[in-house]
Amino acid sequence: MPAMRAIDARPNGPHTITMAKYDTTELIREALDAGFSQAGELNLEALVFMPEVRDMCRADRCNQYGRNWRCPPACGSIEDAAERAAKYSYGLLVQTIGTMEDDFDYQAMLDTGEQHKRNFVDLIGALKTRYDDILPMGAGTCSICTACAYPDAPCRFPEKSYSSMEAYGLWVSRVCEISGIPYNNGKRTITYTSCYLLK
Numbered sequence: 001m002p003a004m005r006a007i008d009a010r011p012n013g014p015h016t017i018t019m020a021k022y023d024t025t026e027l028i029r030e031a032l033d034a035g036f037s038q039a040g041e042l043n044l045e046a047l048v049f050m051p052e053v054r055d056m057c058r059a060d061r062c063n064q065y066g067r068n069w070r071c072p073p074a075c076g077s078i079e080d081a082a083e084r085a086a087k088y089s090y091g092l093l094v095q096t097i098g099t100m101e102d103d104f105d106y107q108a109m110l111d112t113g114e115q116h117k118r119n120f121v122d123l124i125g126a127l128k129t130r131y132d133d134i135l136p137m138g139a140g141t142c143s144i145c146t147a148c149a150y151p152d153a154p155c156r157f158p159e160k161s162y163s164s165m166e167a168y169g170l171w172v173s174r175v176c177e178i179s180g181i182p183y184n185n186g187k188r189t190i191t192y193t194s195c196y197l198l199k
């Protein structure tokens with residue numbers, strides 16, 4: 001766990017009280033209908049943007065650093081990410097949980113990841129029919145195109161593309177913990193987590 005050196009972007013400071021503007025029960029139901037395994041309200045106290053998480057992106061373990069418009073460095077600075085997120089007053093966390101036959105069941109990991117991506121994009125579409133301005137953050141980089149246009153041409157779908165929670169500098173397990181939602185869901189399971197911020 002990296003030492004905390006974080007940018008606090010909670011709207012109106014650390015003691016904001018979120019008004020009951022959104023029906024969490026209804027949003028959870030909608031997320032489950034979209035195919036997610038579980039969902040819950042994201043505690044805005046968890047929106048702490050950590051340069052250390054960005055540093056992990058730079059280590060390029062996912063082979064996307066510097067290869068996608070929605071990954072660092074092209075997606076902007078950690079300060080930009082915090083400023084963007086600060087406009088939103090409500091968050092929904094969503095998870096897709098897969099079962100693995102053993103600890104090396106890569107097929108189950110891949111299949112669950114693909115299912116999560118489909119669920120994630122479907123719910124973006126559904127939420128956008130009701131809310132003009134949402135901020136989706138995925139479990140991996142934008143993969144709308146087979147090959148990202150970066151850096152040779154502009155993003156092909158700037159209105160649809162999305163960054164990962166990690167690209168925003170969010171420490172996903174901590175976001176889950178603070179929000180009271182398990183990050184791990186048991187032995188021989190794999191969990192993918194994403195979120196949506198609403199104004």
Ligand code: SF4
Nearest residue numbers: 142145148149155156
């Ligand atoms: S929509 Fe296409 S071009 Fe834009 S970030 Fe996603 S993959 Fe890259």
